[in-house]
Each structure stands twice: as structure tokens, then as C-alpha cells.
Amino acid sequence: MPENSATDRAWRRCAVHEHPPKEILRPFSPPAPEKTLTGPGPSNCSNRDRLSNRLTLALSTSSHGGMEACLGNLLEPGDTVLIAKCGIWGERAADMADRIGAKVEFLETAHGVAFELDDLEAALKRCRPAVVFVTHAESSTGMKQPLEGVGELVYKHDALLIVDTVASLGEEPFFMDTWRVDATYTGSQKVLGAPPGITPVSFSPRAECI
Numbered sequence: 001m002p003e004n005s006a007t008d009r010a011w012r013r014c015a016v017h018e019h020p021p022k023e024i025l026r027p028f029s030p031p032a033p034e035k036t037l038t039g040p041g042p043s044n045c046s047n048r049d050r051l052s053n054r055l056t057l058a059l060s061t062s063s064h065g066g067m068e069a070c071l072g073n074l075l076e077p078g079d080t081v082l083i084a085k086c087g088i089w090g091e092r093a094a095d096m097a098d099r100i101g102a103k104v105e106f107l108e109t110a111h112g113v114a115f116e117l118d119d120l121e122a123a124l125k126r127c128r129p130a131v132v133f134v135t136h137a138e139s140s141t142g143m144k145q146p147l148e149g150v151g152e153l154v155y156k157h158d159a160l161l162i163v164d165t166v167a168s169l170g171e172e173p174f175f176m177d178t179w180r181v182d183a184t185y186t187g188s189q190k191v192l193g194a195p196p197g198i199t200p201v202s203f204s205p206r207a208e209c210i
Contacts, residue, residue, distance in 0.1 A: 051176040056202040063166045066185025066199035068096055070162045073203070074131050074183060074210055077101030082129035084115055084145065087138035089164055105129065112141040117149050124157040131160045137168035144172060151180025160207055166190055182207040
């Protein structure tokens with residue numbers, strides 16, 4: 001800044017420091033990020049959710065759109081869906097499934113309480129569902145549902161497993177292939193910390209054939 005210029009005189013009159021700190025006079029040129037996720041083409045980001053599904057998409061919608069994409073593509077009118085209900089997101093899934101025309105059954109626990117595998121197997125035998133819906137992290141109650149063994153039971157009873165990972169993906173371990181999850185969706189604005197309005201969804205080869 002030239003001395004005795006109007007800007008210099010204004011600075012001297014109003015600034016806490018008589019001269020601008022050297023840090024703000026340096027040209028700003030941040031280093032290029034190690035990982036670039038926003039450009040076109042492949043990214044060097046690691047495969048953190050451990051999936052190999054061909055049908056993995058980013059939808060231009062909110063997380064509700066991801067829920068509807070999974071339920072709407074795997075359910076037909078008259079199908080039975082078993083929904084693990086321990087908070088608001090199980091209720092929301094039930095509303096959507098009901099509008100599709102599915103028969104809704106619940107595996108219900110108290111708010112904040114996860115279901116046990118024995119309870120799930122009993123419900124599967126009782127309801128014989130085509131689809132099972134589970135919320136991995138129920139944000140309305142702060143509950144995390146353990147998923148180990150859930151997919152095996154659902155597969156054993158010839159049903160498909162949908163898992164809501166909106167409040168968990170990126171924070172809690174999630175192994176879609178290993179845990180035999182058939183469909184999942186998440187939200188960009190939650191744990192991933194990205195701008196809202198993008199919903200990643202993924203369908204297993206088994207779900208893709210439905």
C-alpha cells in the first residue's frame with residue numbers, strides 16, 4: 001500500500017495496528033488438495049464403504065428421495081415390508097411403503113433401543129416379508145443399530161435388506177457387500193459434510209435383478 005495514499009491514511013486512522021500485518025499482505029496461494037473430489041472423471045479417494053455394486057448412483061434429491069428410490073424400486077403393491085421402528089425414520093419409511101401399496105409390518109423397539117437378532121428372526125418367520133428396512137443410525141433418538149448378522153438372516157429368509165445410512169455413513173463402519181445389504185442411501189449434508197441436495201444410493205446385483 002503506497003504511503004500517504006487515501007487508503008494508507010484511512011488505515012492509520014482506523015486500524016488497531018499502524019501498519020497492516022505482513023500475513024495479510026502476502027499473496028494467497030493455497031497448496032492444491034491431495035484429493036480432488038469435485039472434478040470430472042475418476043477420483044483418487046479411497047473406497048471407504050467397501051462396495052463393488054455396479055448400480056451406484058448420485059441422485060439430485062434429498063435423503064427422502066433416496067429412501068423413496070430404494071422402497072419404490074424394491075417393493076410392489078401387495079408386497080410385505082418389515083420395518084425396524086425405533087424412531088421417526090422407521091415411521092417415515094412406513095408412510096412411503098404404505099403409499100406404494102405394500103403391507104407394512106413392524107419390528108418395534110423402544111426409542112433408543114436396538115433390536116436383537118433373535119427378535120429379527122422371529123419377525124421374519126412371522127411376516128415372511130419381501131423387503132426389510134433398517135435404519136443404521138436413528139438420529140431422532142441417537143440409537144445405532146448393529147448390522148452384523150442382519151443381512152445373513154434376511155438373505156436366509158429370501159428377503160431384500162434396505163439400510164438407511166443417512167446419519168452413519170462416513171462415521172460408523174459400513175460394509176455393504178460383507179453384510180449382505182441389498183440397497184442403501186445416504187445424505188451429502190450429514191456426516192459427509194458436503195453441500196445438501198445430493199443422495200448417493202447403491203443397489204446390490206441381487207436387488208438389481210428385482
